[in-house]
Amino acid sequence: MPSPxxxxxxxxxxxxxxxxxxxxxxRDPSFLVAVESCISAYRTTGHLGYVIEDQRRHRxxxxxxxxLLRVLYLRTHDESRYxxxxxxxxxxxxxxxxxAFLAAHAAL
Numbered sequence: 001m002p003s004p005x006x007x008x009x010x011x012x013x014x015x016x017x018x019x020x021x022x023x024x025x026x027r028d029p030s031f032l033v034a035v036e037s038c039i040s041a042y043r044t045t046g047h048l049g050y051v052i053e054d055q056r057r058h059r060x061x062x063x064x065x066x067x068l069l070r071v072l073y074l075r076t077h078d079e080s081r082y083x084x085x086x087x088x089x090x091x092x093x094x095x096x097x098x099x100a101f102l103a104a105h106a107a108l
Contacts, residue, residue, distance in 0.1 A: 008056045009034035011041070014049035014064070031061075031090035032083065035071060038063050061095055070106035081105055 007027035011034050012020040026037035031052070038050040048065040063071065074082045085101045 010053045011037045012051045013047050014051045020051040032086040070102040074106040
C-alpha cells in the first residue's frame with residue numbers, strides 16, 4: 001500500500017444518497033493529480049461525485065457534478081488559472097475556497 005507520506009490525497013467515489021464509498025479509487029501526491037484522477041474516473045465510469053481526502057491535514061473536498069463540470073471548463077479554457085488554484089489548495093485552503101474560486105472563474 002502506498003505511503004500516506006508520499007500519496008497524501010485519497011480519492012473516493014461519492015454518491016449523493018450514500019456518501020463516500022470508502023474504497024479508494026486513487027492515491028495521489030498532490031491536489032492537482034487527485035483532481036486529474038477524478039476527471040479520469042469521470043471519463044471512464046461516468047460517476048458524477050468524488051471526495052478528495054487530505055490525510056495529513058484532515059481536509060476533505062467534495063467535487064459534485066457542478067464542481068466537476070466547472071473544473072473541466074476551467075481546465076479547458078484557462079489552464080494557468082486551473083493550475084494556480086489547485087496548487088494553492090495543495091498548500092492550504094478548504095471546500096469554501098474551492099467553491100468560491102470555481103464560481104468566480106468558471107461560470108457555466
